[in-house]
Amino acid sequence: MLELLVAGGWLMVLIVLSSVLVLAICIERLYTLNPKKISPPHLLATVWKQLKRGEMDATRLRTLRESSPLGRILAAGLGNAYHGREVMKESIQEAAGHVVHELERYLNTLGTIAAVAPLLGLLGTVLGMIKVFAEIMAQGTGNASALAGGISEALITTAAGLTVAIPALVMHRYFTGRIDAIVVDLEQETIKLVDALHSEENTEAAS
Numbered sequence: 001m002l003e004l005l006v007a008g009g010w011l012m013v014l015i016v017l018s019s020v021l022v023l024a025i026c027i028e029r030l031y032t033l034n035p036k037k038i039s040p041p042h043l044l045a046t047v048w049k050q051l052k053r054g055e056m057d058a059t060r061l062r063t064l065r066e067s068s069p070l071g072r073i074l075a076a077g078l079g080n081a082y083h084g085r086e087v088m089k090e091s092i093q094e095a096a097g098h099v100v101h102e103l104e105r106y107l108n109t110l111g112t113i114a115a116v117a118p119l120l121g122l123l124g125t126v127l128g129m130i131k132v133f134a135e136i137m138a139q140g141t142g143n144a145s146a147l148a149g150g151i152s153e154a155l156i157t158t159a160a161g162l163t164v165a166i167p168a169l170v171m172h173r174y175f176t177g178r179i180d181a182i183v184v185d186l187e188q189e190t191i192k193l194v195d196a197l198h199s200e201e202n203t204e205a206a207s
Contacts, residue, residue: 011124011157018113018120019164025106026171033103033178035185039070044189047074048196069099073190081197088197092190099186103179107172114168121161128154 047064050056056078065075076095077088132151 011120015120015160018117022113022168025110029175035182038182039185040068110168110172114165114172117161117165121158124157125154
């Protein structure tokens with residue numbers, strides 16, 4: 001393995017560093033993008049029970065805000081619940097925007113590596129072929145080992161770049177899909193709270 005890295009030239013250092021970064025991002029995002037941590041299953045039901053009992057004071061609201069991303073969105077809405085439906089929805093959308101931004105953390109980096117790694121491999125190919133033609137110009141085609149070394153460097157960097165880029169691209173698409181599903185779930189939960197809270201207020205006002 002070390003021989004392949006050495007044969008690939010200095011560009012292999014960048015490709016290897018890129019692979020380490022991809023692995024670190026994937027592990028971190030797999031841990032962070034846990035739907036049950038982001039949107040706990042029974043959180044909305046618990047919040048609604050507290051609201052019905054009149055237990056949602058400032059302390060519980062702060063605890064809700066710190067509990068999870070969904071809790072942060074719900075707390076933002078509840079904090080402005082009595083300013084009207086539209087104000088509540090705007091505060092929820094603002095909080096949701098911050099949450100989504102955090103969910104998408106490092107995805108740009110992952111996508112950039114997926115795009116750049118093949119280019120690094122291609123650059124290695126070009127540099128390797130330049131060495132081959134330079135050797136041919138200097139010594140002719142008689143030095144087979146020198147020619148093989150240049151061709152080997154070209155092929156190794158190309159393969160290494162693709163080896164990093166393909167998993168990075170796959171994981172980028174996977175995380176994007178997971179985030180989309182989480183965002184839909186967050187929207188459904190917050191809409192339930194807004195509808196339930198303001199429909200009840202309208203019922204009380206009508207009676």
